Amino acid sequence: MNRNRSVVRVEALEDRLAPATVATVREAVGGAVEVLTARDQFRVDLGGGVVAGANGSFGGVRREINWDGTPDAKSSPNPLPGDFFNTTSPRGAVFQTPGAGFQVSATLASGQPVRFGNIDPTYPAEFAAFSPQRLFTPVGSTVTDVLFFVPGTATPAVVTGFGAVFADVDLASVSKLEFFDVRGRKIAEEDVPAVGGSGTFAFLGVTFTEAAVARVRITTGNTALASSVTDAPADGRDLVVLDDFLYGEPVRPVDRVVPVGAGEGTLGQVNVLQPDGTSFGTVTPFPGGFTGGVRVAAGDVNNDGVLDTVVGSGPGAATAVRVLDGRTQAVLFDTTPFEEAFTGGVFVASGDLNGDGFAEVIVTPDQGGGPRVRVFSGNGFNQLADFFGIEDPNFRGGARAAVGDLTSDGKGDLLVAAGFGGGPRLAGFEGASVAANAPVKPFADFFVFEQTLRNGVYVAAGDLNGDGFADVIAGGGPGGGPRIYAVDGKALIASVGASRIQVANFFATDDVNNRGGVRVAARDLNADGRSDIIAGDGPGAGARVRAFDSATLAADGRPPELYAVDAFADATNGVYVG
Secondary structure (H helix, E strand, O other): OEEEEEEEEEOOHHHOOOOOEEEEEEEEEEOHHHHHHHHHHHHHHHOOOOOOOOOOEEOOOEEEEOOOOOOHHHOOOOOOOOOOOOOOOOOOEEEEOOOOEEEEOEOHHHOOOEOOOOOOOOHHHHOOOOOOOOOEEEEOOOEEEEEEEOOOOOOEOEEOEEEEEEEOOOOOOOOEEEEEOOOOOEEEEEEOOOOOOOOOEEEEEEEEOOOOEOEEEEEOEOOOOOOOOOOEHHHOEOEOEEEEEEEEOOEOOOOOOEEEEEOOOOOOOEEEEOOOOOEEEEEOOOOOOOOOOEEEEEEOOOOOOOOEEEEEEOOOOOOOEEEEOOOOOOEEEEEOOOOOOOOOOEEEEEEOOOOOOOOEEEEEEOOOOOOEEEEEOOOOOOEEEEEEOOOOOOOOOOEEEEEEOOOOOOOOEEEEEEOOOOOOEEEEEOHHHHHOOOOOOOOOOEEOOOOOOOOOEEEEEEOOOOOOOOEEEEEEOOOOOOEEEEEOHHHHHHOOOOOOOEEEEEEOOOOOOOOOOEEEEEEOOOOOOOOEEEEEEOOOOEOEEEEEOHHHOOOOOOOOEEEEEEOOOOOOEOEEEO
16 A cells, blocks of 8 residues: 655644644555655655665765665674764764664675574564665664764754655554654654554655754654564564665754843843744743843854854843853853943854854943953854954944854854944954954945934844845944844945945834834744844834845835734833844
């Protein structure tokens, strides 16, 4: 029997990182021919067409493991190392089990019993091999976790789908595949179809509309292989082993959450929003009921594929900066960046300036401080740079920073904007030069808004038009209107600052008379390859966060909203977005 389903199913919001939509489910049971058809259809689902004799990678779109290339030294009765297919044979898959490890069955040529006859002599008659000659099983357990990595590295990865051939699935609703995202949340679960009799096969494969799967849990029957333990479905005992694995090419994940910090005057919380604006959860990063506001940024500081939350304290206490692990909320880094006597608060930014995969932590002071920029490495948190981002060391309005790849070289570049009391002046620095503590400007400083304004500017960077170059996004500072203005990063770099092509110019809120300014961030929320604009209310406007679809941006005019949500109930002092 061969049954294929093409479905669109969006998982419950609280269970997913990003819109994790199941695209196809392929399943089949019976003999090798029927299962072969479903397997080959699943190959097409993953990409690259139908390829026979699979045991490797295919055009960078999928990977396969059929076990037959496993050397005898790593086959029964010897254990298979769980990382064999990411180290010795790099295919980006690492196996874990609560049991005693894994075995790949022996071949006739090895002189060892085939199909796990070394474990029990009845097994060679019970199990058949789908792609001769080897099979795979966990030892002492029915559970195998498959974790994905960029092949040959320790960098966590995600795939678009996973499928496997199961041998001898007798009982329904026992064997299954469970899919998890980078934050460990289940995004899908499917039972493996069953068919009676020995020497039979089942196939189950699931693809998603985007690369979202960081881990797959495989359950093979309800009883682990062991000496004198036989398959007895009539008694409710089902022994199942595995053959071919097929999965999408492992790629580094793209995390799309947006941290939102509470404004001054309310409890200092951070609400992490999912790509559709629903809340992933809130944390209180500073103890003691701190109400000075929480400034936020997002960056993959520990290089695990998940955006971590960087928080900085607002005014009213000695400055504090912490990095919270995106998976666990554990504190990864904790520092007092400026002298204890300074209580004016800080702003934070994060991004990978040197291309090592670890996002740096950038700290600037708020009002009362100079336009100083301190940069800490994400890989060890040693200080990389300490300099004045605005060339006026006597200025005491502080500064605000952002990171984006304006030069399209694979490394983040640093933007520094003047704080309150200064003109809307913006400076840029080539990222690698900042990381080397020798900042170089790729374009001349310029004023984003009218030069006569003296409320500074909020700043973000993201590729709004999909050309591979981050664009500059500015928001009005406190005392200014909720205006958002963006200029083309590619043209800015190419002209060394002389050409500033307008990409966007609109008011983030309907109340154009509000004078709380607008805080800005950028993130590709809808996975279309463009950064979308996130805007947070300033003081007096509420605590609303709005996301705008950059695919519909015009040089002038308000684009459609992807979402608009209140991040904190009954708050009126604005929010910070990162």
